[in-house]
Amino acid sequence: MCLGEALAQRWSQLTPEQQSILAPLKEDWPNIEPPHRKKWVEVTSRYPTMTPEQQERLQTRMRQWSALSPEERAQVRERYRMLQEMPPERRDEIRRKWQEYDNLTEEEKDSLRQAHPRSPPPKP
Amino acid sequence: MNEQDFARSVTRHLDAGLDDLPPSVLYRLRAARDAALARTLERQGLQGGADEGTSGRHGMIVGRRLLAPVAMLLLLAVGMLLWQQQTRHVGPAGHADFADVDTEVLTDDLPVVAYLDPGFEIWLYHHSPATAED
Numbered sequence: 001m002c003l004g005e006a007l008a009q010r011w012s013q014l015t016p017e018q019q020s021i022l023a024p025l026k027e028d029w030p031n032i033e034p035p036h037r038k039k040w041v042e043v044t045s046r047y048p049t050m051t052p053e054q055q056e057r058l059q060t061r062m063r064q065w066s067a068l069s070p071e072e073r074a075q076v077r078e079r080y081r082m083l084q085e086m087p088p089e090r091r092d093e094i095r096r097k098w099q100e101y102d103n104l105t106e107e108e109k110d111s112l113r114q115a116h117p118r119s120p121p122p123k124p
Numbered sequence: 125m126n127e128q129d130f131a132r133s134v135t136r137h138l139d140a141g142l143d144d145l146p147p148s149v150l151y152r153l154r155a156a157r158d159a160a161l162a163r164t165l166e167r168q169g170l171q172g173g174a175d176e177g178t179s180g181r182h183g184m185i186v187g188r189r190l191l192a193p194v195a196m197l198l199l200l201a202v203g204m205l206l207w208q209q210q211t212r213h214v215g216p217a218g219h220a221d222f223a224d225v226d227t228e229v230l231t232d233d234l235p236v237v238a239y240l241d242p243g244f245e246i247w248l249y250h251h252s253p254a255t256a257e258d
Binding site: 036058060098109113115 | 224
């Protein structure tokens with residue numbers, strides 16, 4: 001065990017409130033690296049200041065995040081960085097396009113997914 | 125006659141009388157000298173033993189002197205380790221580390237699935253004036 005891991009907070013060391021907020025990450029917690037754990041603990045301190053919608057969104061995102069493989073997480077991080085490097089108007093457009101895409105029916109989305117050259121089998 | 129002249133006069137009289145000392149006095153002087161030498165040698169012997177005793181303390185002092193730089197190196201190594209721990213996740217473009225990105229991604233307007241959904245990528249390519257970057 002490296003020193004950083006020794007200094008990292010174990011799940012049992014979190015307060016009940018922190019455990020409740022970070023519940024979607026509980027199974028993944030031992031695999032989360034110490035700097036990441038620290039950031040998540042910081043998120044719990046901001047959590048009470050979030051609106052109920054923001055809190056619900058964060059819970060959903062954490063559940064989605066914990067279900068991703070390490071490769072998928074690396075891909076998300078890389079694309080997020082690329083998005084941050086784009087001009088603000090382009091970022092706004094991508095967000096707007098996501099809203100449009102999200103409003104499509106599942107059949108329409110599946111049709112688009114099938115059209116992707118590197119499309120993996122659709123997830124259930 | 126000043127003080128120095130008086131001292132020279134006394135020394136001259138004493139030196140002149142040395143050759144005329146009786147054998148009994150010479151014997152007592154030699155015995156006193158031998159005794160004084162013996163005491164001196166004995167004291168030096170004790171000092172030598174004491175020196176051997178202090179060599180342990182000396183070793184400890186040398187040990188402490190060696191320990192200080194070793195401790196400094198150890199602290200330096202621990203510092204480097206912690207620094208690496210904190211910085212090894214920094215991205216190539218100098219962005220915030222992975223931990224920052226993770227929390228930002230999960231609190232951003234765009235959901236996580238948007239970055240992985242191939243259907244959205246196609247939607248961007250074919251329904252957007254600008255080409256999505258891959």
